[in-house]
Amino acid sequence: MNFGMEIVWWLVPAALAMGAGFLIAFIWSARNGQYEDLETPAVRILFEEESKNKKEQIDAAGRTL
Amino acid sequence: MQQVERFKYDDGIVRKFTIATLAWALVAFLAGIYIAFEMAYYKLNFGVPYITFGRLRPLHTNAAVFAFAGNAIFAGIYYSMQRVLKTRLFSDKISKFHFWGWQLIIVSAALTLPFGFTQGKEYAELEWPIDIAITVVWVAFGYNMIRTILQRRVKHIYVAVWFYIATFVTVAVLHVVNSLSIPFSLIKSYPVYAGVSDALVQWWYGHNAVAFFLTTPFLGLMYYFIPKSVNRPVYSYRLSVVHFWTLVFIYIWAGPHHLLNTAVPDWAQTVGMAFSVMLWIPSWGGMINGLLTIRGAWDKVRTEPVVKFLAVATIFYGMATFEGPLLAIKSVSEIGHYTDWIIAHVHSGALGWNGFLSFGMIYYLVPKLWNTELYSKRLANVHFWVGTLGILLYLIAIYTAGITQGLMLREVSDAGRLAYPDFVSSVTRIIPLYWIRGVGGLCYLGGFIVMLYNVRMTVKLAAKNPGDTEDEAVPYQAKESTADPHGGFSHRILEAAPMVLTVLVVVAIGTGSLISLAPMFASSSIVEANYKAQMLKPYTALELAGRDIYVREGCYTCHSQMIRKTVSDVLRFGNPSTIEESVFDRPFQWGSRRIGPDLARVGSKYPDLWHYRHMMNPQEVVNGSIMPSYGWLFKDKIDYAILNKKLDVMKSLGVPYSENDVETAEDRARSDAAKIAEGLRADGAQVKDDSEILALISYLQRLGGAK
Numbered sequence: 001m002n003f004g005m006e007i008v009w010w011l012v013p014a015a016l017a018m019g020a021g022f023l024i025a026f027i028w029s030a031r032n033g034q035y036e037d038l039e040t041p042a043v044r045i046l047f048e049e050e051s052k053n054k055k056e057q058i059d060a061a062g063r064t065l
Numbered sequence: 066m067q068q069v070e071r072f073k074y075d076d077g078i079v080r081k082f083t084i085a086t087l088a089w090a091l092v093a094f095l096a097g098i099y100i101a102f103e104m105a106y107y108k109l110n111f112g113v114p115y116i117t118f119g120r121l122r123p124l125h126t127n128a129a130v131f132a133f134a135g136n137a138i139f140a141g142i143y144y145s146m147q148r149v150l151k152t153r154l155f156s157d158k159i160s161k162f163h164f165w166g167w168q169l170i171i172v173s174a175a176l177t178l179p180f181g182f183t184q185g186k187e188y189a190e191l192e193w194p195i196d197i198a199i200t201v202v203w204v205a206f207g208y209n210m211i212r213t214i215l216q217r218r219v220k221h222i223y224v225a226v227w228f229y230i231a232t233f234v235t236v237a238v239l240h241v242v243n244s245l246s247i248p249f250s251l252i253k254s255y256p257v258y259a260g261v262s263d264a265l266v267q268w269w270y271g272h273n274a275v276a277f278f279l280t281t282p283f284l285g286l287m288y289y290f291i292p293k294s295v296n297r298p299v300y301s302y303r304l305s306v307v308h309f310w311t312l313v314f315i316y317i318w319a320g321p322h323h324l325l326n327t328a329v330p331d332w333a334q335t336v337g338m339a340f341s342v343m344l345w346i347p348s349w350g351g352m353i354n355g356l357l358t359i360r361g362a363w364d365k366v367r368t369e370p371v372v373k374f375l376a377v378a379t380i381f382y383g384m385a386t387f388e389g390p391l392l393a394i395k396s397v398s399e400i401g402h403y404t405d406w407i408i409a410h411v412h413s414g415a416l417g418w419n420g421f422l423s424f425g426m427i428y429y430l431v432p433k434l435w436n437t438e439l440y441s442k443r444l445a446n447v448h449f450w451v452g453t454l455g456i457l458l459y460l461i462a463i464y465t466a467g468i469t470q471g472l473m474l475r476e477v478s479d480a481g482r483l484a485y486p487d488f489v490s491s492v493t494r495i496i497p498l499y500w501i502r503g504v505g506g507l508c509y510l511g512g513f514i515v516m517l518y519n520v521r522m523t524v525k526l527a528a529k530n531p532g533d534t535e536d537e538a539v540p541y542q543a544k545e546s547t548a549d550p551h552g553g554f555s556h557r558i559l560e561a562a563p564m565v566l567t568v569l570v571v572v573a574i575g576t577g578s579l580i581s582l583a584p585m586f587a588s589s590s591i592v593e594a595n596y597k598a599q600m601l602k603p604y605t606a607l608e609l610a611g612r613d614i615y616v617r618e619g620c621y622t623c624h625s626q627m628i629r630k631t632v633s634d635v636l637r638f639g640n641p642s643t644i645e646e647s648v649f650d651r652p653f654q655w656g657s658r659r660i661g662p663d664l665a666r667v668g669s670k671y672p673d674l675w676h677y678r679h680m681m682n683p684q685e686v687v688n689g690s691i692m693p694s695y696g697w698l699f700k701d702k703i704d705y706a707i708l709n710k711k712l713d714v715m716k717s718l719g720v721p722y723s724e725n726d727v728e729t730a731e732d733r734a735r736s737d738a739a740k741i742a743e744g745l746r747a748d749g750a751q752v753k754d755d756s757e758i759l760a761l762i763s764y765l766q767r768l769g770g771a772k
């Protein structure tokens with residue numbers, strides 16, 4: 001009798017495989033430089049509005065673009 | 066040197082999700098308020114099956130979580146992600162598919178739950194065809210998101226996006242694992258897990274549904290919308306990164322704290338408790354980080370409704386995450402579990418954190434999306450104050466109710482007897498508080514209706530066809546130093562941090578899940594041994610039919626079937642429940658709230674006639690009961706024909722039925738039912754041989770005596 005447990009047994013090797021991927025992935029993310037600069041990103045998101053020019057476009061054309 | 070690129074954001078999809086958020090919020094709030102008043106005044110059940118508490122509560126929770134919060138998440142994610150990554154969403158078509166698919170899922174939920182099509186697992190009630198649809202749409206969402214991240218023009222992935230990735234990956238895994246079931250009809254199915262396994266999978270899911278559907282995405286939104294609304298960078302970006310990783314790693318282990326003092330092995334409970342307590346640190350780190358972002362801009366809290374909502378939401382996040390670990394301590398859980406304390410805890414999160422954050426976000430989004438100003442800041446302020454009042458009324462009433470009932474139920478006199486042996490007295494005591502809670506809900510709804518009006522007017526006064534926002538950016542070079550002219554698709558994929566992050570998250574939750582699911586292995590072998598030793602008998606066909614009625618009616622929303630290892634539970638209901646007792650339970654029905662007494666050992670406590678009369682009219686049998694009457698069970702007929710199929714599916718899942726059991730299921734059920742009916746008629750009751758009540762009685766009478 002197995003009470004449907006075979007599905008979980010299938011999950012074990014799958015999870016272990018993910019564990020192997022973990023190590024590789026972690027080295028990657030550090031080498032990719034995601035954590036090098038932890039100052040600029042916080043500020044950068046505040047600037048997006050400046051390049052917005054939707055308003056003018058609608059005014060100029062009198063309709064949406 | 067790369068050229069500056071001009072591009073447009075997909076604002077249309079965000080507008081769609083925003084409107085859907087508002088529409089479904091209304092449904093969720095109305096359903097919630099209705100069931101709140103059903104608690105206060107049971108007659109509101111009206112004897113109509115579709116609106117009884119047991120069927121409507123799942124509709125309320127699903128609407129609140131997946132329809133209201135879900136659409137809000139999608140709106141916020143699609144809006145902020147495009148902007149921090151400086152790119153349009155990967156595919157307009159997938160975005161549309163995502164939107165309409167999700168709305169269709171919600172509609173089908175609303176069309177099945179009131180009819181009793183439920184898997185009987187909290188927040189995972191939807192049946193298998195809908196579960197498949199959810200998986201498809203969810204994967205479409207994730208694919209759209211990952212591809213968008215891959216085509217970004219900013220190398221750094223802003224912290225909010227990490228929260229979104231974690232949300233996608235984790236919810237996908239949780240949903241699939243918890244929903245695995247084998248259909249026995251076009252709509253209905255039995256879960257592949259039974260008893261304690263089902264309980265562990267379910268609460269591993271249930272807890273993390275809260276963590277990864279109601280927390281991580283909203284934290285991502287917090288880290289975007291708070292800085293934007295006060296125009297200041299997040300207080301500590303480094304802390305936000307730490308917040309993310311610690312949460313992802315710790316959350317996934319905490320599931321067993323929903324099963325403290327139960328039959329789940331002690332060590333698993335301890336693991337759940339330990340990790341829950343650890344959650345204190347990152348949660349509060351994040352909350353303080355959010356609030357400190359507003360520092361120096363406190364004047365905006367006074368003047369800007371958006372900031373007001375966001376600030377208070379963050380405070381509620383802090384409150385809920387302070388309380389959560391507290392409730393995960395065994396001795397606190399002993400009082401709080403099964404009572405309204407948990408309902409209060411959930412609503413400080415849902416109304417305060419998720420609700421207010423969504424409202425703040427929408428007040429921020431609507432003017433931007435429709436390219437105009439908010440119609441009235443004053444009305445938004447009114448919404449804020451009325452909503453806050455609603456939350457306070459709700460919480461004060463329901464915390465009091467929960468703690469009152471918890472203390473009453475566990476009070477034992479010096480002589481070692483229960484101070485309140487009569488369960489109903491603990492219910493009637495808190496009815497006045499239920500009225501106050503209902504009024505709190507009405508306030509919250511009132512504030513929301515003001516918002517609907519405000520948004521409606523804003524959109525009405527805005528120019529037609531608001532269009533898409535245009536932006537420009539210089540794409541970053543994937544590899545500055547060693548530019549590889551032959552770097553093809555696979556190379557870029559390898560470079561892409563989102564993939565890395567996705568894998569990281571998968572691994573984080575994978576390992577955590579394994580640990581929290583591990584007790585299943587242990588317990589399954591225990592169960593197997595006990596099964597052989599004690600010769601536990603699986604449910605008869607008629608009992609199974611009755612059990613399915615129990616699930617269909619959502620009796621588990623008011624009744625537990627799990628006597629805990631606590632003094633008062635044992636005095637009140639009998640020996641603690643054991644793992645073996647629920648070994649055939651698909652789904653498990655341990656429950657999470659006791660508005661009525663535990664039913665784990667209700668079998669043979671009363672004669673059949675008692676149940677007959679009680680189900681017909683509870684108030685006639687038990688003074689002060691607030692249980693709905695189930696008149697339709699006396700008219701509706703047992704579906705005998707499907708029983709062979711049901712047993713067959715159970716057999717394929719490993720339940721020890723013989724071929725003969727399966728083939729004769731229908732006949733045996735008929736003769737069992739006839740026997741019960743005969744007995745009832747001998748006692749003067751009127752009942753037909755195929756009335757559903759017979760199946761339910763046969764199930765109830767078997768509870769606790771499963772040998």
